[in-house]
Amino acid sequence: xxxxxxxxxxxxxxxxxxxxxxxxxxxxxxxxxxxxxxxxxxxxxxxxxxxxxxxxxxxxxxxxxxxxxxxxxxxxxxxxxxxxxxxxxxxxxxxxxxxxxxxxxxxxxxxxxxxxxxxxxxxxxxxxxxxxxxxxxxxxxxxxxxxxxxxxxxxxxxxxxxxxxxxxxxxxxxxxxxxxxxxxxxxxxxxxxxxxxxxxxxxxxxxxxxxxxxxxxxxxxxxxxxxxxxxxxxxxxxxxxxxxxxxxxxxxxxxxxxxxxxxxxxxxxxxxxxxxxxxxxxxxxxxxxxxxxxxxxxxxxxxxxxxxxxxxxxxxxxxxxxxxxxxxxxxxxxxxxxxxxx
Amino acid sequence: xxxxxxxxxxxxxxxxxxxxxxxxxxxxxxxxxxxxxxxxxxxxxxxxxxxxxxxxxxxxxxxxxxxxxxxxxxxxxxxxxxxxxxxxxxxxxxxxxxxxxxxxxxxxxxxxxxxxxxxxxxxxxxxxxxxxxxxxxxxxxxxxxxxxxxxxxxxxxxxxxxxxxxxxxxxxxxxxxxxxxxxxxxxxxxxxxxxxxxxxxxxxxxxxxxxxxxxxxxxxx
Numbered sequence: 001x002x003x004x005x006x007x008x009x010x011x012x013x014x015x016x017x018x019x020x021x022x023x024x025x026x027x028x029x030x031x032x033x034x035x036x037x038x039x040x041x042x043x044x045x046x047x048x049x050x051x052x053x054x055x056x057x058x059x060x061x062x063x064x065x066x067x068x069x070x071x072x073x074x075x076x077x078x079x080x081x082x083x084x085x086x087x088x089x090x091x092x093x094x095x096x097x098x099x100x101x102x103x104x105x106x107x108x109x110x111x112x113x114x115x116x117x118x119x120x121x122x123x124x125x126x127x128x129x130x131x132x133x134x135x136x137x138x139x140x141x142x143x144x145x146x147x148x149x150x151x152x153x154x155x156x157x158x159x160x161x162x163x164x165x166x167x168x169x170x171x172x173x174x175x176x177x178x179x180x181x182x183x184x185x186x187x188x189x190x191x192x193x194x195x196x197x198x199x200x201x202x203x204x205x206x207x208x209x210x211x212x213x214x215x216x217x218x219x220x221x222x223x224x225x226x227x228x229x230x231x232x233x234x235x236x237x238x239x240x241x242x243x244x245x246x247x248x249x250x251x252x253x254x255x256x257x258x259x260x261x262x263x264x265x266x267x268x269x270x271x272x273x274x275x276x277x278x279x280x281x282x283x284x285x286x287x288x289x290x291x292x293x294x295x296x297x298x299x300x301x302x303x304x305x306x307x308x309x310x311x312x313x314x315x316x317x318x319x320x321x322x323x324x325x326x327x328x329x330x331x332x333x334x335x336x337x338x339x340x341x342x
Numbered sequence: 343x344x345x346x347x348x349x350x351x352x353x354x355x356x357x358x359x360x361x362x363x364x365x366x367x368x369x370x371x372x373x374x375x376x377x378x379x380x381x382x383x384x385x386x387x388x389x390x391x392x393x394x395x396x397x398x399x400x401x402x403x404x405x406x407x408x409x410x411x412x413x414x415x416x417x418x419x420x421x422x423x424x425x426x427x428x429x430x431x432x433x434x435x436x437x438x439x440x441x442x443x444x445x446x447x448x449x450x451x452x453x454x455x456x457x458x459x460x461x462x463x464x465x466x467x468x469x470x471x472x473x474x475x476x477x478x479x480x481x482x483x484x485x486x487x488x489x490x491x492x493x494x495x496x497x498x499x500x501x502x503x504x505x506x507x508x509x510x511x512x513x514x515x516x517x518x519x520x521x522x523x524x525x526x527x528x529x530x531x532x533x534x535x536x537x538x539x540x541x542x543x544x545x546x547x548x549x550x551x552x553x554x555x556x557x558x559x560x561x562x563x
Binding site for chain 1: 408409413450501527530532533
């Protein structure tokens, strides 16, 4: 079944809960490839701080392979940087190396330490991201959905304070964690507004820090879910809730957040998830973006797509950022296998 | 001399205090071990380490999660700080092996690495901890410098896990015999094989068990 709708319209319909019956293949997370780097001559290391390079690189997976989105930025340290944490950009490392920026220093001990800048739109690399979104919109925004992502409040907390301390006070002083998450949920809501005003068609909230490899599902429900709900309540564009790692135990909580779509990785049992959330919610997932897409053969890729479809995903979507060194033929096989499943 | 039943009672207090994360109880029991002149090494191995093993079991059964393990670790360290200065020289000399451990470059998560490190220390390994976000070459250098039998690499994210494959190749090129364990959320048995590592484990106590097997195998070679 083919339609005259643009790829962008199809993606946005899906994220607004309307199933067109056509299987899509896109992501809410990083998906640039070394093929895209070759094509544009842009090195990964220089794309994190330069809006034009970020945008140019973000467009390549759509342009080269027909992947049905363009997503910027590529790293997960934007929020921590915006509240003042120093970031390691690995500028001293060989520029050919693919390393994602990381948070170098933790500056928060309690909610009282958190400083959300008055002019958040110009803090840290927020303006780089908004500029990249505007450029993408101008370049390919009519044809393809432009996405971005923001870390969830618990994940930001874990990045800006000592993770040991955060996790321990989850048990010892949960009310302190609640205060911190309240402040960070406010930060996320502001970023959602800034990015959607800049042209993001959809935004993925990545709350992997609270997956069940780390904290108990009942703790997620009590401490994390209320703040996520607040974020999803007020969204001006479709928001996807993504949690990689173990997520079956928190699926009911994730569903209660009323996201436009739920995204999980390969650790999730999709059949069990469907049984928990029922047929209505849009479910995105969950092929393994490294073991299958990078390390697998084209046959493995086809099989993984089949598996996703059989498990009832609404779009074939990687469980995490696509690792850039994905072989060209695997990306091509991915797109072909999805088309064949339509 | 305290009798066997007192020894058993204190070992149980140490073990229970660790897995129930009762720091004060552990410290009290450890002090009693010392004041009664009981064997500190025995108290560490059959008290504290037992307790952490129980915590590991609860982790595997998804009764415990990372916050609980961190509190167990605090309780264990409370006891270890008191007991370790009293370990006899001949027990100290019984090194189980030499291990280099660290989180690879591009990753700043170190909780899992620290838990595994703690188990190695408790069991009497000589541990060289390189910390987090460690440049790949440093693992190779440190292994050569310390002649470690085991190198343990940690990564929490798919996007940082890839460095491990290169470290493994670099270490093997210099020293094909050394055993290499990898760990972290994205690491599966599949990854172990693809990267050419020797093993992984799903908890700190299992990591220790695997490590002991590997070192024993090396020594019989």
